Amino acid sequence: MEDVAPLANGRVFDQARAENAVRELLLACGEDPDRDGLQDTPGRVARAYQEIFAGLYDEPDHVLDRTFDEGHDEMVLVTDIPMYSTCEHHLVPFHGVAHVGYIPNSQGKVTGLSKLARLVDLYAKRPQVQERLTSQIADALDRKLKPSGVIVVIEAEHLCMAMRGIRKPGARTTTSAVRGSLKTSATSRAEALDLIKGRR
Numbered sequence: 265m266e267d268v269a270p271l272a273n274g275r276v277f278d279q280a281r282a283e284n285a286v287r288e289l290l291l292a293c294g295e296d297p298d299r300d301g302l303q304d305t306p307g308r309v310a311r312a313y314q315e316i317f318a319g320l321y322d323e324p325d326h327v328l329d330r331t332f333d334e335g336h337d338e339m340v341l342v343t344d345i346p347m348y349s350t351c352e353h354h355l356v357p358f359h360g361v362a363h364v365g366y367i368p369n370s371q372g373k374v375t376g377l378s379k380l381a382r383l384v385d386l387y388a389k390r391p392q393v394q395e396r397l398t399s400q401i402a403d404a405l406d407r408k409l410k411p412s413g414v415i416v417v418i419e420a421e422h423l424c425m426a427m428r429g430i431r432k433p434g435a436r437t438t439t440s441a442v443r444g445s446l447k448t449s450a451t452s453r454a455e456a457l458d459l460i461k462g463r464r
């Protein structure tokens with residue numbers, strides 16, 4: 265792999281800089297980055313961060329480029345999409361599941377089901393807060409599919425609240441974002457939430 269890999273969206277991942285930063289962090293913590301066991305760590309951590317933040321280099325709208333006119337104008341909902349993201353305050357993971365649904369527009373414009381999970385992954389692989397992650401997924405669907413309604417619900421555990429700080433492992437945060445008819449119609453929204461809650 266080249267040291268500075270040019271990636272989409274005008275951003276680059278600077279491997280050498282990231283390695284140096286990890287080495288500095290180890291030194292700052294009082295560790296010896298040259299001891300056996302840590303020698304390859306800066307390179308490894310840098311490569312891991314390139315993967316963990318891969319969504320910085322992708323254009324979300326491209327995920328939804330392929331659409332089909334299926335004439336289906338009722339709810340499409342994918343639940344329990346596994347989600348791993350990184351809290352931008354502490355750079356530790358928050359993880360859980362995302363539920364993503366939409367009601368196609370009157371032309372019945374739909375996208376592939378996997379694209380909903382791809383969209384979750386793309387935005388999750390950035391430094392994030394859960395609220396923004398949830399809205400960004402909803403807004404991308406709204407923008408590209410121009411659906412009648414969108415709902416995104418994310419349930420996650422934040423390791424910054426579990427392994428440090430307030431130390432409440434198991435505490436779960438739920439966020440939702442609704443757009444269009446799923447925002448304006450309490451009945452449609454209740455139907456979607458029932459499908460999400462009753463999925464097991």
Ligand SMILES: Nc1nc2c(ncn2[C@@H]2O[C@H](COP(=O)(O)OP(=O)(O)OP(=O)(O)O)[C@@H](O)[C@H]2O)c(=O)[nH]1
Nearest residue numbers: 351352353358392393394395422424425428429430
């Ligand atoms: N709203 C929101 N807050 C988050 C998210 N992830 C982490 N946080 C919170 O961000 C806050 C940062 O608070 P600070 O007081 O600046 O940082 P801190 O001293 O490390 O806070 P503690 O975690 O309470 O120890 C904490 O309350 C975290 O729980 C998120 O996705 N959404």
Ligand SMILES: [Zn+2]
Nearest residue numbers: 351353354424
């Ligand atoms: Zn945090």
